[in-house]
Amino acid sequence: MKRKIPVIITSLVGTVLILSVFFPPAERMGEDFSIFFDIIAVFAFFLGGGNLVRIHGNKIYKKARDWGFSAVTLAGFFLMLAAGLFKIANPGGIAADVTAQGSLFQMLYDWIFNPLGASMYALLAFYVASASYRAFRAKNKEATILLIAAFIILLGRTPLGVYATAWIPEQFSLMQIPNLAIWIMTAPNLAGQRAIMIGIALGVISMSLRLILGVERTYLGTDNE
Amino acid sequence: MNNLGLIISFLVIGAGLLWFLLRALQGKEVERRIIFVFIGLAVSVPILFSITFAEKASPIVKAVYDKIENLPDGSRVLISYDYGPSMAPEVEPMSNAFLRHSLAKGHKVYLMGLWATGQSIAATAIDSVVRREFPEKVYGVDFVNLGYKAGNQGVLNVIITDIRKMYLTDVGGIDLDSLPIMDGIKSLRNMNLLMSVGGGFPGIKEWIQFAGDPGHIPVAGGSAAVSAPLLYPYYPTQLLGLLGGIKGAAEYEAELKRHYPQFADTPQPGIKMMGPQTLAHLVIMAFIIIGNISFFVARRRRG
Incomplete structure (x- = not known):
């Protein structure tokens, strides 16, 4: 029973959602199921928050390696949670928007979360440069093609690409670096992406059918869990 | 210098x-x-x-600009903030440029987010762009912030037929029916243009698959450079235009500056x-x- 009920729910919801696309009478049911999904998605936040507290709480309790980071994580989590739940310093009071300017939540977001997140992303520039230096080596034919494509795209994404090849006559404009970069994106890249997308779509269809028919049950976990 | x-x-x-x-x-x-x-x-x-360097809009960027420009004044434009702080430096110039352009053209702007962080970003955009550059614009009449709802593409699946099944109020708890901007809006199908700015999941792809395609609504987007190649298969039929990375944002800002001299002194981070x-x-x-x-x-x- 523990396994049958989830399989029946999955089959029913999957079938109705497919039917709702093709048969107007089932459209309303499809909408209702979408709303159920959105409600369930809200509970994922509780689950995620609970899991975060459990894992980092355990680390702090056991004084595991780098437990200090866990303490910072939990402090940040509870501070943001309190600021959002109780709308601390919110100009409009408890009934107003949590993101109102001047509220503690929005201040923490603007002055701590935002710069920290941006700094983390900015570090990518350094790692991309280091990785490019090590990875882009013309070791064979394929790697050389990749290297040339990378060069064109890198130049094409800067104004220097325009300046460097502006002298090329209009009838050969495809050879101008920005146009070559666009061609790479809209021809070879497009063909590759479409092939991958079609492959993924076929995979999703077959996996969905397996789920709806109850053949695929790994999402339920094992009986031992 | x-x-x-x-x-x-x-x-x-x-x-x-x-x-x-x-x-x-x-x-x-x-x-x-x-x-x-x-x-x-x-x-x-x-x-x-x-x-700084001189920028010229490429066709894929120009297509977005032209779409906003050619919509009749007072058209309904929805901007979805589908990103977090980590992606903000790269894509925020795009969302701000879309917002600036739409308001300058006199369109009605609806802000929302499929990412939880999008709600705060939209609030910041209202404060830094709308309040400062368009003080005459009235909340609830010219623009509205619908905020964030959990459910990713599930949200789109619902609001494509009925917005009020997900959003009864705006982000500040004001009844949607009391806002003039919501008059005549039943679903996303009543929008003239959908714009998603982001680069992850859910994002532009989901807007195309769950809103643009089923509702036959034009979709445009702004994406982090790393995600842009994944969206090219949708251009130009399902995605009318795309701003890819800082380069896309810079091209759009340059185009905006060229046609709207009043924006010459506004920040142009792109x-x-x-x-x-x-x-x-x-x-x-x-x-x-x-x-x-x-x-x-x-x-x-x-x-």
């Missing part, structure tokens, strides 16, 4: 790269920390000297960031060349 900065940048970085090129000819590799120093210089010097990006790209390319030279020299020595 601009030219002097450019010359100093090239001299400092060029001399260093030349030194490592000579070392590469001896088959010597470059340490990771050296690359980090050069990238640091490449991104900081153009910011210090305010190095154009500003193209200086560091250009120099960083050049440094990366130089290191790729240096890496290949040292690789071939070392291989020849090994025989």
